[in-house]
Amino acid sequence: MNKFKFYFILTITTLSLFSCSKSDTVADVPLREYATQHETDKTDIEEYLKTYYITVTDHAGFTDDQDVTFTKIPTGGLQPTIYSFLDSATYPKLLSKEVSLHDIKYKLYYLVLREGVGASPCNVDGVLAAYKGDYLARKTVETVTTLSATTFETVKYPQQFLSLFTTITGWGEGFPLFKTGTTSSNTDGTVSFNNFGAGVLFIPSGLAYYNNGAGSIPSYSPLVFSFKLYEIQRLDQDQDGIPSYQEDNGDGFLRVLATGVTNPDDTDKDGIPDFIDIDDDADNFTTKLELKKPDGTYHTFGTVPSCSGQTVKRYLTASCKPPYIN
Template sequence: MNKFKNYFILLITTVTLFSCSKDDPAAPITPPREYATQYATDLIDIEQYLKTYYIEDVSADADTKISKIPVGGNQPAIYSYLNNTSFPKLLSRDVKLHDITYKLYYLVLREGVGDSPTNVDEVYTTYIGEYLATTTVESVKAQTTTKFEEWINQPQRANLFSYIRGWKEIFPQFKTGSSTSNVDGTISYTGFGAGVMFIPSGLAYYSSGNGNIPAYSPLIFSFKLYAMQRLDHEFQFVNQSIAQIPDGVLSFQEDLDGDGYVWTKEELPAGVANPDDTDGDGIPNFLDTDDDGDGVSTKKEITDAAGKIIPFASIPSCDGDTTNPARIKRHLVKCN
């Protein structure tokens, strides 16, 4: 899908957009809508969709067809599966951002049998993306969905760190599948997670839109989570270029509170301390080359005398204990 790049790329884009506006002083500038006001509209529209559409078919391979309930029809609406104890089940996740709490609905068709990614891992996924539009004519509401992207022939690699917030929130709620290598070089997946996410515009592209996605559009993604790859994200700017400098600790291992998510300061509600930022310097551990702020890089702290990276499970805690894997490892805390 068309994705948000890392924050420094967004900054460059923003500067470019403002530069263009200055070249055309006559161009009107419309301020973005208030997040709370737009979210209230999005929530009504999404819940209306959930109450008037049904799951027409889910194939053995979790291909999903969702259709509008016809007039007089008695098909069970998607909303009827809310908090169901069996599959399919409609769940929601609260996301605190923009000084409001978003209710992010997602439909679980299959949970998956493997591991769950964090919001900064790379996922292998196929998906169909649609945007939801609601119009009112003579007091009658009409909803339509328009497909803007489809990636279904082979899994796409997606680094969730650089994708929209809705994806970051929902993929960690699913698990990967199992894989088998075929003689022709292809890979077959079974038992993978599959679902549908319903994203308010404030957790997607909001006032900017994207490509052929209109501004303020709620998005619907049907997706499958086949596999994932753990990543190590630390980087720095060198001569105006980005240099990857991983510290030897995978980003998912820098999730100190164990909730399956690690966030940047900009992604957290205003005034909330980052639980995954050991030294409180505003840089979360998964992006920080010196997690504990002692002036010694994390990579150096976990490199042995022979110059080899110490495996994560063997990194000692402050008191040197390496026997209890549940202990917080040395580089993740301030030991002095």
């Protein structure tokens, strides 16, 4: 099958229907200049960080563990602002990262309540997470304009894994910075989650829905997502038998970049990154076929014993010499 046709089919069939999915957006307002809007969003987010405080529930083994509430500091109030935790040596810890998109660098703030003790997802993995989403907006009442947060969705008991590949960009950039925890079975058949990663993402609209909006979320709205990362699911976007997270260049993030931009995750440099490319080396044989052994099983990734510890991305034999794909 032509790989471009496959890519189109794959993209259509993997779109999700949950609220933070990219597929929910419907453009209905003019497009603003990205850099200008980002400055507006950053101003709103930083005002929120400097005028609100948090209350975190520590209740290990219960569903309200690491629940976080946000309250505006009253005039004269002495509560520590969220911003006061910037680069803190202890938790909670407010950090930020740069995200390159739309030819600008976005500033994504994230608050670490607890890092977690398990594995971190790649930005194309599935996540099982409880979360609450708010959007920020300025409202004017009797000539007085204030910044407020409005809740648009709460999921306390997640029932399905959500693919970070099809959610908003802010989720894909933020969740890999956290880890899962541990699980234990209860006598009533339920599962308890402990020591999971928990935090808050403060997402500029350019990493969310931008001019589209979604459901009750207005266009150009910065978003605040508090979440708990319970479990991850390793996905295989191109269904070649190799989990997508094993097809990245080692930084934990897989990218679909603009035409002409060098992508370290694109082995054959054909413009399609390996995790959605059914023929990574452009030899007209699918990767899945090349990995299949005569007995019907598949070769795996990792260190090849006969190669003196050399690690190859995927290989056809246990030899350090071709044929193998490095």
